[in-house]
Amino acid sequence: MRKIESLMNAAISQEIDWMKDNTKVVNVDGVSEVYLHNNLIARVGDTWLQLFDGGWRSNTTKSRLNAILREHGNGESVYQRNHVWKFRNLDGSVIPFDSGIYLD
Numbered sequence: 001m002r003k004i005e006s007l008m009n010a011a012i013s014q015e016i017d018w019m020k021d022n023t024k025v026v027n028v029d030g031v032s033e034v035y036l037h038n039n040l041i042a043r044v045g046d047t048w049l050q051l052f053d054g055g056w057r058s059n060t061t062k063s064r065l066n067a068i069l070r071e072h073g074n075g076e077s078v079y080q081r082n083h084v085w086k087f088r089n090l091d092g093s094v095i096p097f098d099s100g101i102y103l104d
Helices: 003-014 059-072
Strands: 018-020 023-028 031-036 039-044 049-051 077-081 084-088 094-096 101-103
Touching: 003 018, 003 023, 003 031, 003 059, 031 059, 039 059, 049 059, 059 077
Parallel strands: none
Antiparallel strands: 018 023, 023 031, 031 039, 039 049, 049 101, 077 084, 084 094
16 A cells, blocks of 8 residues: 555544645545545545545546555455456455445
8 A cells, every 4th residue: 555545544544634745635524535636536434435436537546445445444446447447345246336336
């Protein structure tokens, strides 16, 4: 995991506002909103996650989402195959990644 992603996850865990380079975390009433280039890519609550592509299905977006999933999820992941984003559930099943996917 990249250092910026470790710092991002720490800010989410501590529920504090944080910003470095192109990534920021804003805490709104106990929910951490994660932005990449000012585009919302995740909302993290105490018992749930909501993931977005921010309008850009880039490798950096996938990397940030996967870092969030490793730290705050249950082992899920986002990956790309043949230019199509996929979401792998904890049980190994795969579904298309839809921006706004909600996990609880």
